[in-house]
Amino acid sequence: MDQAVSAKTARRPRVDFWEGFRKGLPVMVASAPFGLLFGAVAVDNGFSVSEAVLMSATLYAGASQMVGLELFGQKIAPWLIVLSIFAVNFRHVLYSAAVGRRIRHFTFWQKVAAFFLLVDPQYAETEKRGEAGLPVTFAWYLGLATPVYVMWTAEAFIGAVFGNLISDPHAIGLDVLLPIYFLGLVMSFRSRPRWLPVVIASGAASVLAYNTVGSPWHVSLGAIAGILVAAILAKPAETGKN
Numbered sequence: 001m002d003q004a005v006s007a008k009t010a011r012r013p014r015v016d017f018w019e020g021f022r023k024g025l026p027v028m029v030a031s032a033p034f035g036l037l038f039g040a041v042a043v044d045n046g047f048s049v050s051e052a053v054l055m056s057a058t059l060y061a062g063a064s065q066m067v068g069l070e071l072f073g074q075k076i077a078p079w080l081i082v083l084s085i086f087a088v089n090f091r092h093v094l095y096s097a098a099v100g101r102r103i104r105h106f107t108f109w110q111k112v113a114a115f116f117l118l119v120d121p122q123y124a125e126t127e128k129r130g131e132a133g134l135p136v137t138f139a140w141y142l143g144l145a146t147p148v149y150v151m152w153t154a155e156a157f158i159g160a161v162f163g164n165l166i167s168d169p170h171a172i173g174l175d176v177l178l179p180i181y182f183l184g185l186v187m188s189f190r191s192r193p194r195w196l197p198v199v200i201a202s203g204a205a206s207v208l209a210y211n212t213v214g215s216p217w218h219v220s221l222g223a224i225a226g227i228l229v230a231a232i233l234a235k236p237a238e239t240g241k242n
Helices: 002-044 049-058 062-072 078-089 091-100 108-116 120-131 138-165 174-187 195-212 217-241
Strands: none
Touching: 002 049, 002 062, 002 120, 002 138, 049 062, 049 138, 062 078, 078 091, 078 217, 091 108, 091 120, 091 217, 108 138, 120 138, 195 217
């Protein structure tokens, strides 16, 4: 009996890893066009193939990588480039706060790896698993991230080498895959209280900011608007409990 339990425990990390890996496959497919596009755009902006791959492997933040490409070749102060990239990635501060409570049991270095790999789908899938009452193990977390990270880096290479073969990805609809996936992630949280007003506020603020302030600020401003509405709507409930 004890041997059976020990064998099951030994297999558990492997089971968790492949369970997470299967969850990561749709994300890998959805992000593929953007990974390829980044590689192509990077080379078009003067990057070498190795530099494009290195940027994807070390920065690992699609939107920020695109913003960086647009700004590096212009005569813009370095602090403004850093600030613009921070504006795009500000949401990751919020992701870290939310995911941090799910991975308190990770070791220090496991947390370092986890936060490095924390992109939008990683956050959403981790939250969904936590809310379902399932354990967020490091093996599962790593399994989820592995196909996405590996293919994102590989796609930068493929896009950099062969990107000129697809002159206009928008013309064949490749640009809609990731937005559709993100829409599915947002819809998966619709059972949460006050979901609809938060989404409406965030979306409206983002559209307004995009047409006034411009990109990339609309990402952070939309997120801030959603947070403010969530905080305002939560106050009456908290007051009632007191």
